[in-house]
Amino acid sequence: MSIMAEPSAEGRFGEFGGRFVPETLVPACQELEASFREAWADPVFRAELHHLLQEYAGRPSIITECHNLGRSLGIRLILKREDLNHTGSHKINNVLGQALLAKRMGKTRLVAETGAGQHGVASATAAALLGMSCKVYMGAVDVERQALNVFRMKLLGAEVEAVHSGSRTLKDAVNEAMRDWVATVGETHYCLGSVMGPHPYPWMVREFHRVIGDEARAQCRDLLGGADPDFIVACVGGGSNAMGIFSGFVDTEARLIGVEPAGGAAVGRGVPGVVHGMRSYLMQDEYGQVQEAHSISAGLDYPGVGPEHSYLASIGRAEYPTVTDAEVIDAFQLMARSEGIIPALECAHAMAWISREAPTMQGKVVLMNLSGRGDKDVAQMMEILGG
Amino acid sequence: METEFRAKRDAGRKLLVPYITGGLTGWQQAIRAAADAGADAIEIGIPFSDPVMDGPIIQEASQRALDAGVTPVSIFEEARELEVGIPLAVMCYYNTVHHAGHERFAYQLLSAGISAAIVPDLPLEESGLWCTAADAAGIETVMLAAPTAPDDRLPRIAARARGFVYSVGLLGVTGERASLAESATALARRLKAITDVPVLVGVGVSNAEQARQACVVADGVIQGASVVRRLMDGGPEAVGEYVSEVRAAISY
Numbered sequence: 129m130s131i132m133a134e135p136s137a138e139g140r141f142g143e144f145g146g147r148f149v150p151e152t153l154v155p156a157c158q159e160l161e162a163s164f165r166e167a168w169a170d171p172v173f174r175a176e177l178h179h180l181l182q183e184y185a186g187r188p189s190i191i192t193e194c195h196n197l198g199r200s201l202g203i204r205l206i207l208k209r210e211d212l213n214h215t216g217s218h219k220i221n222n223v224l225g226q227a228l229l230a231k232r233m234g235k236t237r238l239v240a241e242t243g244a245g246q247h248g249v250a251s252a253t254a255a256a257l258l259g260m261s262c263k264v265y266m267g268a269v270d271v272e273r274q275a276l277n278v279f280r281m282k283l284l285g286a287e288v289e290a291v292h293s294g295s296r297t298l299k300d301a302v303n304e305a306m307r308d309w310v311a312t313v314g315e316t317h318y319c320l321g322s323v324m325g326p327h328p329y330p331w332m333v334r335e336f337h338r339v340i341g342d343e344a345r346a347q348c349r350d351l352l353g354g355a356d357p358d359f360i361v362a363c364v365g366g367g368s369n370a371m372g373i374f375s376g377f378v379d380t381e382a383r384l385i386g387v388e389p390a391g392g393a394a395v396g397r398g399v400p401g402v403v404h405g406m407r408s409y410l411m412q413d414e415y416g417q418v419q420e421a422h423s424i425s426a427g428l429d430y431p432g433v434g435p436e437h438s439y440l441a442s443i444g445r446a447e448y449p450t451v452t453d454a455e456v457i458d459a460f461q462l463m464a465r466s467e468g469i470i471p472a473l474e475c476a477h478a479m480a481w482i483s484r485e486a487p488t489m490q491g492k493v494v495l496m497n498l499s500g501r502g503d504k505d506v507a508q509m510m511e512i513l514g515g
Numbered sequence: 516m517e518t519e520f521r522a523k524r525d526a527g528r529k530l531l532v533p534y535i536t537g538g539l540t541g542w543q544q545a546i547r548a549a550a551d552a553g554a555d556a557i558e559i560g561i562p563f564s565d566p567v568m569d570g571p572i573i574q575e576a577s578q579r580a581l582d583a584g585v586t587p588v589s590i591f592e593e594a595r596e597l598e599v600g601i602p603l604a605v606m607c608y609y610n611t612v613h614h615a616g617h618e619r620f621a622y623q624l625l626s627a628g629i630s631a632a633i634v635p636d637l638p639l640e641e642s643g644l645w646c647t648a649a650d651a652a653g654i655e656t657v658m659l660a661a662p663t664a665p666d667d668r669l670p671r672i673a674a675r676a677r678g679f680v681y682s683v684g685l686l687g688v689t690g691e692r693a694s695l696a697e698s699a700t701a702l703a704r705r706l707k708a709i710t711d712v713p714v715l716v717g718v719g720v721s722n723a724e725q726a727r728q729a730c731v732v733a734d735g736v737i738q739g740a741s742v743v744r745r746l747m748d749g750g751p752e753a754v755g756e757y758v759s760e761v762r763a764a765i766s767y
Contacts, residue, residue: 150659154640154668293574294565294578299565311686404567415588416613418564
């Protein structure tokens with residue numbers, strides 16, 4: 129298997145991935161795989177999606193070179209500006225793809241899980257645009273710390289349900305969305321928000337985000353006189369924005385860096401396990417109970433990681449270092465003050481790693497995926513920094 | 516378990532399998548009460564942090580057990596003391612098996628006196644490694660069949676099923692419903708037409724009357740949330756009374 133090609137027929141990336149779902153959902157996953165395969169090969173579908181991405185989401189997103197930060201850190205720092213997409217993050221790429229596909233499959237309803245709320249907002253947006261109903265499951269803890277996005281989803285016509293089970297964060301929202309899907313599989317499409325879950329989701333979501341990497345590669349070559357960056361850096365929760373940008377550079381010499389929060393280091397501290405339909409690195413106790421992740425950013429509070437990341441880690445093609453909440457808070461402010469860009473707390477993880485490791489990267493070109501804007505995090509940061 | 520189930524079925528008895536969350540307060544007494552009240556086997560739930568096939572009642576029971584420090588190993592140790600004279604099965608999510616290791620988990624079941632395993636998030640296509648280990652240890656793997664399965668899938672599921680085929684009663688997770696879904700008898704009928712393995716309906720069979728309705732077609736029923744709720748609200752005796760009531764309803 130060449131790296132970042134199609135997974136095996138069983139949905140495996142090496143020994144990771146698969147389709148560990150209740151029997152009720154097996155036919156739905158098979159149907160989704162067949163429909164995606166057919167649509168992705170259909171120029172009409174691709175043109176329709178391309179049109180939406182361009183005319184509605186605002187693609188292509190630009191790249192921005194950070195001269196101030198670059199000077200102070202001694203590197204060339206380039207940002208891929210997914211924060212400028214409609215709804216404020218990369219999530220819209222995947223959601224427009226899945227919603228169009230769901231409609232093509234005759235589904236009338238979307239369910240989605242959300243952590244920080246970005247995927248929920250994107251799902252609610254796509255549902256509004258395409259005339260579908262939408263229900264978003266969100267951990268009760270996250271509902272509290274992301275009140276703005278909750279209201280945004282409601283404004284867009286979605287129903288938001290706070291999930292009170294388990295750790296009351298992203299992983300429990302996924303469980304509840306899957307329970308909903310088991311009961312409503314005839315009319316409902318589960319619009320999963322990351323490169324995780326049962327086959328074909330990890331592959332399909334990566335393909336919908338491939339546009340990030342494809343655009344960035346061409347844009348960087350223009351900027352760098354035909355060269356590629358030395359480092360590609362992105363934050364990793366489930367890992368969709370990282371997978372999107374990695375896909376454009378996996379066949380170059382660039383080092384691929386996925387930055388995990390210290391309190392949610394699935395690759396760094398996990399062992400292979402099975403939850404949410406996939407076999408992947410997973411934080412768990414000695415009996416296989418899934419552990420709670422703890423991170424300042426709701427979007428990265430996930431104890432697992434997409435299976436293709438586990439594969440890239442296992443073969444050594446990508447690296448998955450961690451940063452602490454304190455480093456993230458510093459990086460969040462650093463980017464705001466130095467560049468006039470307020471990053472999402474998730475992306476501040478990538479910035480934190482770059483800032484910490486800059487002394488070892490002197491003179492190198494670093495491309496960071498700025499996958500979302502920080503407006504949603506301003507209230508939380510105001511509390512932490514004391515206004 | 517399968518040999519016993521086939522013999523009972525062929526003698527005209529409908530099979531009754533109550534589900535009890537392992538480690539929940541009073542769980543061993545509840546199992547004894549259920550066995551005395553006419554259960555044909557017991558399904559012991561192994562609590563898991565992320566039970567995607569379970570509704571609110573069994574989720575709550577699992578969480579209570581986990582909060583009390585219950586582990587698969589502590590359940591196996593306590594299960595060994597049961598000696599109720601009917602087969603025991605476990606219902607566990609696949610990560611519990613995967614984390615222990617397939618062979619080791621099969622051996623743990625065997626040494627705890629457990630005959631069968633039901634793994635609701637391990638569909639046919641992913642079941643190979645576990646089934647090989649389970650077969651080698653003599654543990655029977657119950658396969659689930661769902662209403663969404665196309666006709667050509669059911670014979671493959673039935674062929675891999677040991678013990679019985681778990682016929683999922685509705686589209687949805689475990690929990691009590693006001694009425695028995697039409698899909699419950701429809702799927703059981705489809706399965707009965709293609710297999711000789713005992714067919715038991717579970718998920719959404721919520722009371723004695725619904726059990727009776729399901730047993731018009733099926734060889735028996737699994738009762739989960741309705742049993743667990745009684746254990747949490749009324750203790751082991753309430754479980755015994757309820758199992759007697761269901762036993763009476765399906766004996767005709």
